[in-house]
Amino acid sequence: MQVPLLDLKPQYATLKEELLKEIAEVCESQRFILGPKVEKLESEVAAYCGSGYAVGVTSGSDALIISLMVEGIKAGDEVITTPFTFFATAGAIVRVGATPVFVDIDPKTFNIDPAEIEKKITPRTRAIIPVHLFGQAADMDPIMEIARKHELIVIEDACQAIGAEYRGRRVGSIGDYGCFSFFPSKNLGCFGDGGMVTCNDPEKAKRLKIFRNHGQSGTYLHDFVGGNFRLDALQAAILSIKLRDLDKWSEARQRNAAEYRRLFADAKLDEKITLPAEATYPVRHIYNQFSILVADGRRDALRATLQEKGIGCAVYYPLSLHLQPCFSALGGRSGDCPVSERISGEILALPIYPESTSEQRAYVVETIAAFFR
Numbered sequence: 001m002q003v004p005l006l007d008l009k010p011q012y013a014t015l016k017e018e019l020l021k022e023i024a025e026v027c028e029s030q031r032f033i034l035g036p037k038v039e040k041l042e043s044e045v046a047a048y049c050g051s052g053y054a055v056g057v058t059s060g061s062d063a064l065i066i067s068l069m070v071e072g073i074k075a076g077d078e079v080i081t082t083p084f085t086f087f088a089t090a091g092a093i094v095r096v097g098a099t100p101v102f103v104d105i106d107p108k109t110f111n112i113d114p115a116e117i118e119k120k121i122t123p124r125t126r127a128i129i130p131v132h133l134f135g136q137a138a139d140m141d142p143i144m145e146i147a148r149k150h151e152l153i154v155i156e157d158a159c160q161a162i163g164a165e166y167r168g169r170r171v172g173s174i175g176d177y178g179c180f181s182f183f184p185s186k187n188l189g190c191f192g193d194g195g196m197v198t199c200n201d202p203e204k205a206k207r208l209k210i211f212r213n214h215g216q217s218g219t220y221l222h223d224f225v226g227g228n229f230r231l232d233a234l235q236a237a238i239l240s241i242k243l244r245d246l247d248k249w250s251e252a253r254q255r256n257a258a259e260y261r262r263l264f265a266d267a268k269l270d271e272k273i274t275l276p277a278e279a280t281y282p283v284r285h286i287y288n289q290f291s292i293l294v295a296d297g298r299r300d301a302l303r304a305t306l307q308e309k310g311i312g313c314a315v316y317y318p319l320s321l322h323l324q325p326c327f328s329a330l331g332g333r334s335g336d337c338p339v340s341e342r343i344s345g346e347i348l349a350l351p352i353y354p355e356s357t358s359e360q361r362a363y364v365v366e367t368i369a370a371f372f373r
């Protein structure tokens with residue numbers, strides 16, 4: 001049996017006709033940049049996320065960069081974030097000239113540990129970027145409280161978490177900005193790169209729109225230096241159609257996760273591996289990934305066995321960002337973020353995509369059981 005880590009083809013098959021018709025319509029219009037399709041998607045995503053505004057941008061990475069630019073965060077400023085995330089979170093901070101300051105993670109949720117944040121705040125700190133990793137919300141209440149106390153901007157990296165909730169609120173609507181990615185492997189993916197920034201402040205929304213178009217505030221009048229961060233009409237049109245099915249897909253991922261939990265418990269494997277923990281605060285976890293922990297240095301051997309048996313799996317993320325060679329000038333050392341460092345050696349993502357089958361999950365669990373026998 002083959003179990004890919006992700007297979008986007010069955011999802012495409014269910015929407016193919018409608019998508020191709022919509023793509024043809026955009027081609028007939030020959031309006032490819034911003035325009036009505038992008039505006040339609042923006043109002044749909046704002047409503048879906050419970051945010052006042054949404055601004056379509058070129059990618060999740062650019063969503064982070066433009067949010068930092070709009071706030072004027074620059075060289076000499078510090079931005080607190082997690083070392084256990086996709087590279088772009090910290091990359092964006094460096095791209096605007098600022099300095100990432102890494103705060104270790106909670107070992108259960110893999111998200112930034114709010115109890116560690118205040119120790120890292122200095123007079124140069126300007127913002128906090130919590131990441132809702134794998135589709136589970138970071139603990140936003142204490143993060144927002146610290147931010148208010150120290151007058152810091154909060155930029156939620158919700159790139160893996162569209163539709164996830166924290167205490168009944170959608171991620172991206174809690175901080176000053178919410179950053180989303182429509183990279184194909186996210187729960188809502190387009191046919192290329194795409195992203196979105198949400199916010200509740202009309203002034204911030206206005207500035208985001210100016211900055212995504214080279215800071216142009218009137219015809220060829222530039223108050224700021226922005227960039228080209230414009231979303232394509234084609235991607236927006238595709239996303240509007242796919243957004244209608246997003247909850248169905250995220251619920252299928254939740255069912256698949258629940259089934260894994262039953263199967264692992266039945267096989268008594270919950271003693272050999274650690275299943276992804278649910279947060280102690282109320283969340284809606286959308287399971288962009290289902291990542292287990294394999295202790296005792298056996299992760300890489302299990303990964304090799306699964307791959308040999310036709311099961312897709314991956315390590316997100318094998319190296320804590322404070323130890324990345326490109327950030328060595330920041331002086332990060334091994335031992336600085338011990339939880340993140342340990343987890344990066346134990347973590348392994350298993351197939352969880354909506355259309356994966358019970359038979360496939362049973363095979364994954366049986367193969368892991370055989371590995372430990």
Ligand SMILES: *Cc1c(COP(=O)(O)O)cnc(C)c1O
Pocket residue numbers: 059060061062085086088089131157159160180181182183193194195
């Ligand atoms: C995917 C992702 C990004 C970047 O999104 P792109 O659209 O690929 O640029 C940023 N942060 C996190 C946590 C992500 O998962």
